[in-house]
Amino acid sequence: MACGTRAVLDAAFGPRSSGETVYGKRLTRSLHAGMIVLLDRGFSSNTFLAAVAATEAAFLARVSAARKPPVLARFDDGSHLSRFGGVEVRIIECEITITTSQGRQTGLYRLATNLLDPHRYPASDLVSLYHERWEVESAYFAIKKSMLGRRVLRSKTWAGIAQEVYALLSAYQVLRIAIADATETTPGADPDRGSFSVALRCARDQIVQAAGIIADTVIDLVGTIGRAVLDQLMPARRLRVSPRAVKRPLSRYAYKSLKVDRRTYTATLSINILTPTISP
Template identity: 25%
Template sequence: MSVDVVGRPAVRPDQVTLGVLISRFGCWDAGWSVPTSSAVTQARKRLGRRVFAEVFARVCGPVAGEAGPTARMGALGTARGSFLRGWRLLAIDGFEVDLPDSEENAAGFGYAGSGGNRSAYPKARVVALAECGTHAFVAAEIDAYSVGEKTLAQRLYPRLRGDELLTADRGFYSWQAWDIAASSGAALLWRAPTQLDLPVVRVLPDGTHLTVLIRPTVRGARRERLLTAARAGADLTDIATVPDAFDKQGLPVVHLARVVEYAVPDRAGNGTGEVITLLSTVVNPGDARADELAAAYHERWEEETGNDQLKTHLGPGRVLRSRLPDLVHQEIWAYLIVHHAINALTAAASAAADLDPDRISFTKVLRLIRRTATGTADIPPSGLD
């Protein structure tokens, strides 16, 4: 290869001819070249942080088929852990992302710890809703490390749907969180904190029992009246018959919930003999048996697999690349979108082969996609249908 007087590779005549022919056929612009890294960064700055979040909201919906009474194993993505009766099983969890140690990221996201014990890198906090059966994230919130998981989770609860059942660890429980999530119309199945007072309202035939979750500010005689009304079988959602169940704004101060308690007999380690207490809005045993609810709760751990897929295998490794907060948001949303696309593809492939998506390796699918995508990586998007 020859070099011109300014040190750039000289263009051969056959390259010029090839470029003219490609342009003439309309499949390539010979004047286009791959943008430099700085040009891409400048374009990303102009784009801002909201576009990728909107793309995720528009395209990253449920993957595991349709919920409803007919949802069954073997339909698209309806693998083990996808549905309980007519509800789509979701889990909520959070994870942290290390960011480049720039002044802008430090100001926008902050560090874990403080003083001499602070983390080496700024951290972003992400809380997401994921399908248990497919690991696909269907909603997420991104913010500074100082913003707690409970705060981010409360932004997600209003997005729940009536055909979904949300599982959550005990760290997410508070009366306010339960109230917001329950008002969405979705079913809930959360582990109860150890010290939570759960008075027995009525023992059900399957050994579970009903309890009432009362707003912490409601105490004394009013609390006792609510307990008495619940034990008498009053409809706590009827303000006419139980006015104590509502505040001055007409909002409920009490929720009826079902308590499922069990232990895992073959569990080893520190959890041996531990009683697991679950709270659920599914108060009728005919809608879901106690053993079904217990099994559904343990599907919550599938989101941990999704977090690992995104951070360890799909992600760039230990630290993101973006040195500005807006670009950090873009990068995290981009990973969430790509992760969703991969799991949607896996769910479709597993349905075609009548397999559980868990039987298909995420890393192998990722390598296959990367091999097939590199051939078109430098094609400009303009002019393409």
């Protein structure tokens, strides 16, 4: 996914018998110089990062705190030079504190990148950039919740499943393009402010109900969606957090009996870059 627009760049899928890194490696076919790829801990192995670096794309990946990479040199921004296999990386260790009306929580994060110049790519900027990785989760939500309504795929054959997945991704992509094109015409309007739900409802009205269609004319479907999005722009993005919880597929009401907090809170964020000591 492109973090700025949430548009699809590439996709790979298959049986669960293969891990997500297997399908992730297929996506390296779409990576090239000029990209910065944001990766979670599941994709931070030496082999995977080397495969990404071989495409000449940059990466910014979260790595496990259990790893003990050597400190080869220290930079003024608090990051340090290290090596994962045959790839030179900068390691950024930081302490992130999130404060809400329910209290304060602090966590330690370790990021690795092959952007080695601390002057062009300061550690604080990269830590802030990594937060954008969550845009892919918003894209998954749009497909699974907004488009599918949490329904599972209907097909029982591999060919049918592939057809459904590509149909979903194609429809999703058209809507994202319409949102991005529309917000681009409005100065200061970020694609984040374009509502996917508004675009989806408008598209359904046009296609299913044939709303506003006049015979012998060209139907401006994308323009109609874009106008609906611009008429109902969402406010600028606010920093909010929602406690994560294990999904309960058998009952959506189980959260009540377990007293799981599912509310969303407005938050403030503070970042402290940690400076490592160089081993003798």
